[in-house]
Amino acid sequence: MRAVLATVSWLADPAHWQGTDGIGRRLAEHLALSGTALAIAGLVALPVGLWLGHTGRHSQVLINCLNVGRALPSLAILAFALPVAFWLGLGLGFWPTVLMLVPLGVPLIVINSYVAVRSVDREVVDVAWGTGMRGWEVFREVELPLAAPIILAGVRNAAVTIVATATLGALVASGGLGRYIVDGLARQETGRLVTGALLVALLSIATEAAFDMLERVIVPSTVRAVQHPESRRLPDVGTRGSP
Amino acid sequence: MTSTEPLVRWDWVLGHADEIWQRLLEHVTLALLAVGIGFALSFALALLVRRYRRLRTPVTRLAGVLYTIPSLALFSLLVPVTGLTPLTAEIGLVSYTLLILIRSVLDGLQSVPAEVRETAVGMGYTPWHLLWRVEIPLAIPVIVGGLRVATVTTIGLVTVTALIGEGGFGYFILQGMQRFYTTPLIVGATLSVALAILADGLLVLTQRWVTPWARPRGKPA
Numbered sequence: 135m136r137a138v139l140a141t142v143s144w145l146a147d148p149a150h151w152q153g154t155d156g157i158g159r160r161l162a163e164h165l166a167l168s169g170t171a172l173a174i175a176g177l178v179a180l181p182v183g184l185w186l187g188h189t190g191r192h193s194q195v196l197i198n199c200l201n202v203g204r205a206l207p208s209l210a211i212l213a214f215a216l217p218v219a220f221w222l223g224l225g226l227g228f229w230p231t232v233l234m235l236v237p238l239g240v241p242l243i244v245i246n247s248y249v250a251v252r253s254v255d256r257e258v259v260d261v262a263w264g265t266g267m268r269g270w271e272v273f274r275e276v277e278l279p280l281a282a283p284i285i286l287a288g289v290r291n292a293a294v295t296i297v298a299t300a301t302l303g304a305l306v307a308s309g310g311l312g313r314y315i316v317d318g319l320a321r322q323e324t325g326r327l328v329t330g331a332l333l334v335a336l337l338s339i340a341t342e343a344a345f346d347m348l349e350r351v352i353v354p355s356t357v358r359a360v361q362h363p364e365s366r367r368l369p370d371v372g373t374r375g376s377p
Numbered sequence: 378m379t380s381t382e383p384l385v386r387w388d389w390v391l392g393h394a395d396e397i398w399q400r401l402l403e404h405v406t407l408a409l410l411a412v413g414i415g416f417a418l419s420f421a422l423a424l425l426v427r428r429y430r431r432l433r434t435p436v437t438r439l440a441g442v443l444y445t446i447p448s449l450a451l452f453s454l455l456v457p458v459t460g461l462t463p464l465t466a467e468i469g470l471v472s473y474t475l476l477i478l479i480r481s482v483l484d485g486l487q488s489v490p491a492e493v494r495e496t497a498v499g500m501g502y503t504p505w506h507l508l509w510r511v512e513i514p515l516a517i518p519v520i521v522g523g524l525r526v527a528t529v530t531t532i533g534l535v536t537v538t539a540l541i542g543e544g545g546f547g548y549f550i551l552q553g554m555q556r557f558y559t560t561p562l563i564v565g566a567t568l569s570v571a572l573a574i575l576a577d578g579l580l581v582l583t584q585r586w587v588t589p590w591a592r593p594r595g596k597p598a
Contacts, residue, residue: 210533210536212554213550324457330450330453331450334447377446
């Protein structure tokens with residue numbers, strides 16, 4: 135009960151909504167960190183995953199490696215990213231955090247993109263080849279649209295994992311909502327701590343909801359109708375990063 | 378950090394052998410308790426959901442929302458209630474195992490072929506016997522699959538509990554970050570990953586041991 139009161143009074147203080155430590159600013163920092171990391175992860179992972187799925191070569195070894203990568207705890211990745219960031223002369227704060235977040239997102243996107251393209255009905259692909267389409271056309275006109283839902287689920291998993299883990303960036307002096315949690319714990323300020331925790335939790339849930347909505351907009355209903363029930367189950371928890 | 382400072386100072390590792398052992402015990406205890414309690418809870422919930430199908434959606438939804446909440450946020454929300462105690466860590470860790478484990482128990486039981494079930498019923502198995510003697514043994518591979526994911530995830534998440542005063546090897550990671558000292562940082566992270574790989578391997582071996590019939594024996598698996 136005291137915690138609820140402390141949180142409400144913390145939130146009621148207008149000073150906590152303005153300035154460099156204000157909620158608006160921290161939220162923007164959190165989104166900037168997550169957005170940058172997701173964009174880099176997508177740029178790296180989408181071509182790799184889609185190409186592997188299209189050609190089906192060298193895939194098993196790589197997928198196994200990525201699965202091991204997925205099992206790495208986020209705090210450990212941050213721990214490894216920090217010396218690398220020093221070594222690269224990136225300092226503290228924003229870039230070490232991005233450097234930690236990118237490898238969390240990459241395996242989730244690669245695995246889903248690969249599985250997505252592979253799970254497109256081979257007969258449909260064969261028919262496409264048979265009608266005289268070239269490799270690039272088969273990929274763009276047939277495989278990509280049919281694989282879209284699972285690819286997007288991979289990006290969603292990466293986004294949720296990245297938004298959640300960006301919180302830990304506060305440990306290496308980056309901004310974002312994690313600041314409230316780390317500072318709240320250090321100063322034993324319950325209101326600050328609970329506010330930070332609630333905002334991060336809400337942002338993660340909102341990210342997931344936003345991507346589900348995006349899927350409904352992007353993926354044509356015709357594709358959703360022909361989705362194999364098995365393949366729709368694939369992108370679930372098994373391929374999501376740890377919270 | 379100067380450039381002459383090595384990434385890992387081995388004399389630090391030797392000098393802290395006792396503490397590393399203590400943190401290992403702490404790490405294992407936290408993870409084992411969480412997976413154990415989480416498994417018992419998930420098993421009960423899965424059986425309940427199987428009996429009352431309408432519960433399936435709300436139960437998996439709730440577990441899904443819990444899984445979406447970032448670990449640091451969940452631990453922080455619990456701190457005002459249960460304080461900086463191992464209990465706080467365990468509540469968080471257990472709640473993260475639920476989604477994975479409930480799913481794997483349900484999927485495992487569902488993977489039992491209908492003919493097998495019918496044969497057992499035809500032979501006069503009661504529902505209770507059917508569950509324990511037929512369905513659960515046949516579901517073991519899928520259930521162990523879920524246990525492996527849950528165990529590896531939990532061992533990783535234990536490191537995050539360093540922020541609320543627990544942490545096992547996470548304690549070293551946090552210490553390294555706060556002092557910009559790479560030795561404990563890398564020692565903590567490496568040992569945590571090694572522990573996860575070891576636990577995963579042990580679970581694979583256990584599964585082979587308890588399901589001797591599933592071992593490939595010259596026939597197609």
